[in-house]
Amino acid sequence: MSAINTVVYLIHILSVIGILTLLLLQWNKKPRKLNPGVLHAGLTALIAGAVMVGLHDSVKPDEPLNHTKIGIKLLFLIIILTLGYKNVKKPELSKNVWLTMTGLTILNIIIASAR
Numbered sequence: 001m002s003a004i005n006t007v008v009y010l011i012h013i014l015s016v017i018g019i020l021t022l023l024l025l026q027w028n029k030k031p032r033k034l035n036p037g038v039l040h041a042g043l044t045a046l047i048a049g050a051v052m053v054g055l056h057d058s059v060k061p062d063e064p065l066n067h068t069k070i071g072i073k074l075l076f077l078i079i080i081l082t083l084g085y086k087n088v089k090k091p092e093l094s095k096n097v098w099l100t101m102t103g104l105t106i107l108n109i110i111i112a113s114a115r
Contacts, residue, residue, distance in 0.1 A: 001055060001058045001059050002059055004055065005052060005055050005059045008048050008051045008052050008055070009048075009052060011044065011048045012044075012045055012048035012049055012052060015041045015042070015044040015045035015048060016041070016045050016105065016108065016109060016112075018037065018038075018041035018044075019038055019041045019042055019045065019080065019105050020102070020105045020106070020109070022035045022037050022038045022041065023038060023098065023101055023102045023105060024102065026093065026098060031091065031092035031093070032092060032093040032094075032095070032098050033091070033092065033093055034084060034087050034088050034090070034093045036088055038080075038084050038101070039081065039084045039085065039088060042077060042080055042081045042084060043081070045077060046074075046077055046081070049070075049073070049074070049077075053065065053070060069111060069112075069114075072111055073108050073111055073112060076104045076105075076107060076108045076111075077108065079100075079104055080101050080104050080105060080108075083097055083100060083101050084101065
């Protein structure tokens, strides 16, 4: 189970890095357009996170699960995905939506790295 958890963890990290990278690639673009890969990476991160939560008791039975941290990260990811689905077919991504998605992704990384 530990090997499966490690693989899922790496997939989760790569997915979040993918979200951030695809959003940051739009930094100087005029007009900004949402890359559909953001949605794919977001859904992959969501599924990988759910698998990690499900495997937690098997992999780390002595360590309690921080439900608050997971809930906040889930909420941020749902907001990112919602904004993404609402703007993926639009010809231009507004600066406010782009900043919100980028900021929530960075906050998600900061929360994940905090002990």
